[in-house]
Amino acid sequence: MFRTRLARGIAAGTAAGALLLLTACGGTTRDSVEEGGSERPAGEADPDAEIPEGLTISFLPKQLNNPYSTFANTGGAEAVEELNGEFKEVGPSEASASSQVSYINTVSQQGADAIVIAANDPNAVCAALNSASDAGAAIVSYDSDTAPECRDVFINQASAEGIAKTQVEMIVEQVDGEGQIAFLSATPNATNQNAWLELMEEELAKPEYSDIEVVDTVYGNDDDQKSFQEMQGLLQTYPDLKGVVSPTTVGIAAAARYVSDSEYKGKVAVTGLGTPNQMSEYVKNGTVEEFALWNPKDLGYLAGYAGAALSAGQITGAEGETFSAGRLGDYEIGPNSEVILGPPTKFNADNIDDFDF
Amino acid sequence: MAPEVTAPSSGQGAPFGPDRAPRGGTLRRLLATREASVLGALVVTVILASFWVDGFFTDRTAGFLILDVTAIALIALPMTLIVITGEIDLSVASILGLTSAVMGQLWFLGLPLETIVPLCLALGAVLGAINGLLVTVAGLPSLAVTIGTMALYRGLAYVILGDRAVADFPRSWTSGATQRLGETAIPWVVLLIAALAVVFGIVLHATPIGRSLYAIGSNDEAARFAGISVRMTKLWLFVASGAVSALAGVFWTLQYSSARADNAFGLELSVVAAVLLGGVSIFGGLGALPGVIGGVLLLGTIRKALELADVSSDTLSVVTGLLLVISVVAPNIVARLKERRRPDTPSVPAHSNQR
Numbered sequence: 001m002f003r004t005r006l007a008r009g010i011a012a013g014t015a016a017g018a019l020l021l022l023t024a025c026g027g028t029t030r031d032s033v034e035e036g037g038s039e040r041p042a043g044e045a046d047p048d049a050e051i052p053e054g055l056t057i058s059f060l061p062k063q064l065n066n067p068y069s070t071f072a073n074t075g076g077a078e079a080v081e082e083l084n085g086e087f088k089e090v091g092p093s094e095a096s097a098s099s100q101v102s103y104i105n106t107v108s109q110q111g112a113d114a115i116v117i118a119a120n121d122p123n124a125v126c127a128a129l130n131s132a133s134d135a136g137a138a139i140v141s142y143d144s145d146t147a148p149e150c151r152d153v154f155i156n157q158a159s160a161e162g163i164a165k166t167q168v169e170m171i172v173e174q175v176d177g178e179g180q181i182a183f184l185s186a187t188p189n190a191t192n193q194n195a196w197l198e199l200m201e202e203e204l205a206k207p208e209y210s211d212i213e214v215v216d217t218v219y220g221n222d223d224d225q226k227s228f229q230e231m232q233g234l235l236q237t238y239p240d241l242k243g244v245v246s247p248t249t250v251g252i253a254a255a256a257r258y259v260s261d262s263e264y265k266g267k268v269a270v271t272g273l274g275t276p277n278q279m280s281e282y283v284k285n286g287t288v289e290e291f292a293l294w295n296p297k298d299l300g301y302l303a304g305y306a307g308a309a310l311s312a313g314q315i316t317g318a319e320g321e322t323f324s325a326g327r328l329g330d331y332e333i334g335p336n337s338e339v340i341l342g343p344p345t346k347f348n349a350d351n352i353d354d355f356d357f
Numbered sequence: 358m359a360p361e362v363t364a365p366s367s368g369q370g371a372p373f374g375p376d377r378a379p380r381g382g383t384l385r386r387l388l389a390t391r392e393a394s395v396l397g398a399l400v401v402t403v404i405l406a407s408f409w410v411d412g413f414f415t416d417r418t419a420g421f422l423i424l425d426v427t428a429i430a431l432i433a434l435p436m437t438l439i440v441i442t443g444e445i446d447l448s449v450a451s452i453l454g455l456t457s458a459v460m461g462q463l464w465f466l467g468l469p470l471e472t473i474v475p476l477c478l479a480l481g482a483v484l485g486a487i488n489g490l491l492v493t494v495a496g497l498p499s500l501a502v503t504i505g506t507m508a509l510y511r512g513l514a515y516v517i518l519g520d521r522a523v524a525d526f527p528r529s530w531t532s533g534a535t536q537r538l539g540e541t542a543i544p545w546v547v548l549l550i551a552a553l554a555v556v557f558g559i560v561l562h563a564t565p566i567g568r569s570l571y572a573i574g575s576n577d578e579a580a581r582f583a584g585i586s587v588r589m590t591k592l593w594l595f596v597a598s599g600a601v602s603a604l605a606g607v608f609w610t611l612q613y614s615s616a617r618a619d620n621a622f623g624l625e626l627s628v629v630a631a632v633l634l635g636g637v638s639i640f641g642g643l644g645a646l647p648g649v650i651g652g653v654l655l656l657g658t659i660r661k662a663l664e665l666a667d668v669s670s671d672t673l674s675v676v677t678g679l680l681l682v683i684s685v686v687a688p689n690i691v692a693r694l695k696e697r698r699r700p701d702t703p704s705v706p707a708h709s710n711q712r
Contacts, residue, residue, distance in 0.1 A: 027469025
């Protein structure tokens with residue numbers, strides 16, 4: 001009884017499916033839809049507009065209680081306070097794609113003048129941001145961009161060129177301008193890291209760096225254990241190695257940990273991109289002289305000013321417009337409505353305790 | 358246990374004294390149900406929030422609230438029926454995610470949406486049927502089966518879409534998904550939820566099938582001897598659960614205009630929470646659909662009101678958690694109190710004297 005009814009159910013289902021496939025001609029397909037990328041309505045910018053007091057600027061990080069975004073938003077709070085506005089930080093406790101939507105709706109309902117968001121998904125937040133924008137909020141993305149048509153301005157933490165150049169400067173200085181160096185990267189197909197590696201090699205090909213030889217690039221897959229072993233392998237393979245650049249926070253920490261417990265401490269330079277909290281131990285014990293990363297606090301600060309400038313009408317997000325961002329000075333909006341924060345910040349024994357992220 | 362602890366709202370908070378007739382008319386019986394307490398709590402919450410929270414009592418709030426809880430509300434309908442039979446389906450959020458991933462991939466490959474949507478619903482039914490067959494034919498506990506398929510389906514979603522996101526769905530469809538009703542701020546999807554709620558409500562409360570679900574939940578051995586096709590019924594419930602989860606997945610994908618493998622990760626817990634808060638017993642045999650709708654709306658309303666009042670998301674989780682614990686513990690305490698005051702009545706299991 002059970003089996004026959006079951007079989008009948010399955011047969012009916014299959015028949016329905018087949019019928020469906022047969023009728024599947026015509027309809028809305030990916031090719032039939034022309035995406036008329038809706039441009040954001042660009043009003044006239046008034047560079048002399050005053051920033052009014054009491055602007056409500058709401059920051060939506062990817063998730064709350066993440067040291068990085070907490071530190072970034074201290075910068076946002078600083079900017080909003082300087083502008084005599086009201087700073088708000090809201091967001092989900094888990095960094096999921098759609099969880100931010102409810103918060104966007106809420107701050108829009110509360111009448112936010114500007115929303116500063118680090119998007120968990122470039123597209124999932126779009127509809128909500130657009131309706132917030134219709135309700136009068138200026139939209140700034142920072143840290144992690146939304147789809148370009150859903151925000152007025154994106155505050156980019158650093159340009160690839162800036163990141164590559166800073167790392168080259170650091171390693172050249174730390175190996176005194178000559179000798180063998182190697183790269184310890186993330187995964188072989190990591191987009192960011194590959195772009196930086198390429199730019200670093202271009203930079204190192206310049207005549208003034210002719211005494212520097214890049215002997216190898218190894219991949220630690222952004223895994224602590226693997227990065228540690230790769231670092232070990234590098235030092236065994238190249239006994240004359242003078243320095244290692246690791247443009248990934250996992251890699252540089254693993255490399256520093258290996259070197260700090262080995263005979264190479266103080267002899268092999270380790271630098272790259274890392275976070276101050278992870279690296280502070282190795283800077284203080286002399287393993288690492290200097291490393292870099294963008295300063296999240298400045299990122300939040302700049303985003304706060306950009307939101308206020310947009311809300312006041314000083315800028316609309318068009319390329320070439322400029323605005324002033326307090327202690328960071330003046331900024332110009334680049335292509336794609338992007339504003340670049342500037343070269344990364346270098347961290348060393350003198351300043352590392354000022355950063356908590 | 359502290360005897361002064363009472364149910365979250367009035368309905369059930371006043372235990373019957375020994376001198377009053379415990380079955381005093383239909384109205385009183387109705388008021389004493391857990392559904393009534395949930396609906397009462399909902400009304401109280403809405404009134405309090407309207408007074409205390411700026412901008413709460415607007416149709417915009419209602420519109421956002423409905424969109425926020427749409428997936429939970431849809432999936433909670435079949436989940437209610439499943440939990441009443443004493444089973445559970447924890448794979449619903451993964452079915453949603455897998456549907457979303459498949460929808461994205463098929464769209465990416467160039468199939469028309471008019472074909473993709475029915476295919477996705479069929480896929481959901483098949484995924485549900487796999488759950489159902491493992492539970493009924495293989496005779497495995499649904500908790501174990503659906504924890505397994507929860508991981509399996511989510512894993513398949515990642516196999517299909519990886520960490521990519523497909524987002525170029527046509528605007529007419531994505532904004533159509535969140536379209537408002539006429540001049541109001543209420544999204545049309547409320548009609549879809551209402552229609553499905555009516556269907557599931559009628560099946561559960563006004564048909565022999567519905568009665569058999571309660572019978573199965575109370576004692577499926579006895580139900581089988583009474584001539585109820587327990588396995589077939591359960592199988593179809595899982596199929597319905599899969600299909601509705603897939604429907605929620607299609608809607609989710611269009612609503613957020615983003616097909617991702619991790620869509621609705623962890624949503625199954627919100628669904629189960631809403632169902633239990635709505636007065637359905639996790640042991641089966643008890644519960645009603647209006648209570649569950651009340652539970653969904655209560656959780657959504659509290660969340661929205663606290664968000665508008667600038668309460669942090671961590672506090673929000675604490676409040677929601679507490680509410681759930683209370684909703685599960687309170688009926689037991691009330692039942693014990695009643696038992697103590699009426700020592701001469703035959704003792705009954707804690708959860709079975711509310712209906």
